[in-house]
Structure formats: C-alpha cells, structure tokens
Amino acid sequence: MAQTEGTLQKKLKPRHISLMAMGGVIGTGIFKGSAETIGLAGPGVIVTYIFAGLLLLVVMAAMAEMATVYKNRNMKDFVQEAFGSRVSFVMGWMYCFLWLSVCVIEVIAAGSFLQYWFPDVPLWLMSLACAAFIISVNFLSVGVFGEFEFWLAGIKIAMIIAFIFLGTALIFGIIPSDNTPYLQNYTQSGGFFPNGWGSIFSALLVVMFSYGGSELIGLTLTETENADRVLPKVVGNFMLRIILFFTLPILIICGLIPWNELGPESSPFVQVLASTGLPGAAHIMNFILVTAVLSAANSGIYGASRMMYSMAVGGEAPKALAKTNANGSPINTLLVCSVILLAGSMLGLFAQDQLFSVLLAVPGFVVILVWICISSSQLKLRKQYPVQPSFKVWGFPYITGATTLCLAVIAVMFIFDAGNRFSISVCLSVLAFLIIWSLVRFRKADGKQAK
Numbered sequence: 001m002a003q004t005e006g007t008l009q010k011k012l013k014p015r016h017i018s019l020m021a022m023g024g025v026i027g028t029g030i031f032k033g034s035a036e037t038i039g040l041a042g043p044g045v046i047v048t049y050i051f052a053g054l055l056l057l058v059v060m061a062a063m064a065e066m067a068t069v070y071k072n073r074n075m076k077d078f079v080q081e082a083f084g085s086r087v088s089f090v091m092g093w094m095y096c097f098l099w100l101s102v103c104v105i106e107v108i109a110a111g112s113f114l115q116y117w118f119p120d121v122p123l124w125l126m127s128l129a130c131a132a133f134i135i136s137v138n139f140l141s142v143g144v145f146g147e148f149e150f151w152l153a154g155i156k157i158a159m160i161i162a163f164i165f166l167g168t169a170l171i172f173g174i175i176p177s178d179n180t181p182y183l184q185n186y187t188q189s190g191g192f193f194p195n196g197w198g199s200i201f202s203a204l205l206v207v208m209f210s211y212g213g214s215e216l217i218g219l220t221l222t223e224t225e226n227a228d229r230v231l232p233k234v235v236g237n238f239m240l241r242i243i244l245f246f247t248l249p250i251l252i253i254c255g256l257i258p259w260n261e262l263g264p265e266s267s268p269f270v271q272v273l274a275s276t277g278l279p280g281a282a283h284i285m286n287f288i289l290v291t292a293v294l295s296a297a298n299s300g301i302y303g304a305s306r307m308m309y310s311m312a313v314g315g316e317a318p319k320a321l322a323k324t325n326a327n328g329s330p331i332n333t334l335l336v337c338s339v340i341l342l343a344g345s346m347l348g349l350f351a352q353d354q355l356f357s358v359l360l361a362v363p364g365f366v367v368i369l370v371w372i373c374i375s376s377s378q379l380k381l382r383k384q385y386p387v388q389p390s391f392k393v394w395g396f397p398y399i400t401g402a403t404t405l406c407l408a409v410i411a412v413m414f415i416f417d418a419g420n421r422f423s424i425s426v427c428l429s430v431l432a433f434l435i436i437w438s439l440v441r442f443r444k445a446d447g448k449q450a451k
Contacts, residue, residue: 030210030245031109031267031289031292031293033209034210034253036203037203037210037250038253038259038262039259040195040199040202040203040206041193041194041195041199041202041203042191042192042193042194042195042259043185043192043193043251043254044192044193044200045199045203045250046250046251047200048201048203048204048207049243050243050247051200052204052208052211053211053247055403055406056371058399059374059375059403061393062378062393063075063078063374063378065378065391065392065393066377066378068389069387069388074306074310076088076092076307076314077310078374078378078381079377082376082377082381083373083377085438085442086438086439088316089434089441090431090434090435090438091370092307092310092311093434094366094369094370094430094431094434095304095307095366096311097366097430098366098367099301099304099307099363100337100341101344101362101363101366102296102297103134103297103300103337103341103344104344106293106296107127107131107134107293107294107297107344107345108344108347110130110290110297111124111126111127111129111130111345113267113289114126116270117286124345124346127345127346127347128342128345128346130345131344131345132342134297134298135301135342137298138329138334138338139325139329139331139334148298149298149299152291152294152298153299155288155291156288156289156291156295159285159288159292160245160249163252163269163285164248164252167256167272168252171255171256181256185254185256185258185259186255188258189258189259189260194260202419204413204414205361205364205414205420206361206364207364208364208365208367208368208410209361209367210246211242211246211367249269253272256272257271257272267286267289269285270282270286273285297341301334301341304333305329305333305334306333308321308330308333308336308337309321309330309333321336361414361420361424364414365411365420365423365424366427368407368410369411371407372404372407372408372411375400375403375404375407376404378393378400379397379401382396382397415428
C-alpha cells in the first residue's frame, strides 16, 4: 500500500553503506573497462588510477565534512545550500542520468559475461534477464536490499583479494605454470609507458567512470542512523581499499599477460586466468564477475531512485515520485528506473562492437561534473557553517581548490577530445536541456513569489 512522502526507513547499517559504496565502484569499470584503459596506456595506467583516486579522496572527505554539519541531508542538499535550487536541480537530474546510464552498462556487461557460457544467446536477451533480476531486488525493503548488496559486494571483494594473491604467486613462480613471467611483461612490448606519459590522461575518462559511485554514500545519509558520525569513518577506510582494489589487480593483469595481447571480447580477469591453464579458474572468475556487475547495477538503481525521490520531496520532480510503499521503498521512482533499465538493456541489439566504448564515456564525464559540484560546495560553505564540523578536509582551501581545478581541467579536456565526441555531445545536450529547464521552471517560481 502506497504511503505519503518522507517515509524512507533508517535501516542501512555502517557495513551496508561501506559495501554499497564499494559495490557501486567495483563493477564494469574495472572488470571490463580495464581492458580499454590498459590498451590506452599499458601498465602505466596505474598512475591514472592513483591520480583519480586522490581526487576522489578529497571529494569524499568534502562530503563527509558537510554531512557532519548538515545532518539528515544528502549531497544534493549540500549543493542546494551552496548554490541554490537551480544548480542542485541540474545536478540532481544529471546524477539520475549518470546512474541510469551506469545501470544500463552494468546489465549489458553482465549479459556479455554470460555469453562466455552461452555464446549463441543474443546479448540483448541476456541483458534483459539481468535487468529483470536487479529490478526485483530493488522492490524489497531497504534493509533486505542492504543485506543483499552487502553479500554481493562482499563476494567480488573477496574475489579480487584472491585474484591478487593467486596472480602474485603465478608471476613469481610460487604456483607453477606453463610460462612464469616474473616482471618481464612490465618492461617488454614498449615498457611501462608504451604509449608515452600523455596516454595516462587519455585513460582518465574510463577511470573516472570506474571510480564513479563512491559518492553514492552521500545519498544513503537519510536512511542511515547517526550518518554524521558514520560517514567520516567509512571514508577513512574506504579510500585505501579502493586504490588497492584497482591498482593491484591492474598490475597483476599486466604482469601475467602482455598489455597489448588483451582483447576486448571478455574481461581481462577471465582472459588472464584462462591463459594460465588452471582448470576451471576462468569459469569461477566469470561467475564472480556476473555477480560483481549485478551488484554495481543494484547500487545504481538505488542511487537513481533515491535521487529522484529526494528531488520529488523537494518539489523539483513530480510529487508522485515521492510516494513510498509499505516497505519504505520509493515505489514510483523504482518503476521509472525499471522502465528505463529494461529499455536500455535492449541496446545490445545495436552496434554491439562499439557499445561499451560509447557508453563508458557518458557516466565518466557526468561523474566529473558531480564531483566538481560536491567539492565546490564545500569550498563555498566552509565559511558559513552554522556549527563547526567534527571532521574537516585537510589543507583547506588549497587541497579542495586544487582538486576542483583539476576536475574542471579534465572536463574541458574531454569536451575537446575527438575520440569521445559523440558521448560528450550526448552529455552536453542533456546538461543544456536541464539548464534551460531550470531557468524556465524557477523563473515561474520566482514570479509566483514576487506576486
């Protein structure tokens, strides 16, 4: 039975939040997108991951600081507090666009991984089945959803740890294999930076997409008990794990197989284990990859639906989207997300070969814009906090300012990058539409207030 707005339940625990954020980050970006980033920059792409990780650390810290001041409010509220309703309106809808595109990418990736076992089944059909599964999970209560996501994310984190230990043992011959590479794959085939230092920037967009989702915890604040105390602790532990779970697997992949021999047809993780000749290892890895990207899609539907709900409660979206069911789930926003996800899963019918390179760039660029909004909000709000934060970003305002500037430069770089012209054009078109919509919408509101 549908209820009125404002009835989200506070049933997410700290372990749910931490694993949900990890679940949103560790998905297609690393398991499938890493083939593209390694192809662009070779083993030296780990520099790209570390650089983007440092930017992410500042953004997450900025969000944690604001959460200790503005309690029971989420990241869109922080932006609204700093820059007003027009900017938060645009950012909120862009964030919905970001997560819905991520969800589509994840279910298509899950479908492509399933084709490892069922090569004759069309991609769109596999993706559609994955989408239906994710939708059913999200209609459960938030407590059940959090528990489900906790275990899904836990499986892929355990898998990455096992992959790191197994890969290290194979590289140094601790586990015998047909060809023990030691460290030679880092220096052969053009060296550690085979395409030059400039290539580490060309991989940034996919890397930013890979890290996108960390800010998801900024939407869990209204469904978390004592969020102002929980979030700083989560951020402190979260960042180190993220860098380790990205950089070490990349080093293992490049150490076990030459970077220029990785193909785009399946996950580099599966390709690496298949090349070692270990019986059944590739199949086990592929199973875990399917659960991993489904976990990321699961987090994505949560992110999109909660942002829509927040906007509806704030009067920035149709009031019907603020309805919740008896489980405390925003039923109407979930229905909207479900329709879009089911439609998006059918994209496998078209241009399958270039589908991932086009789709990955869309959320990658939007992530940069969202991070700019978060960091610049903290820059502006610090001087006008009503109370002193219990957690503060280090080196303010220089660290936050430098991070915001770096993100802005990266965004401009990609606007003029010919290789991502179509994807960036889509993003800019959506952004322009939302800006025009906000101007028209809030001009009417301003006119009513004047009267």
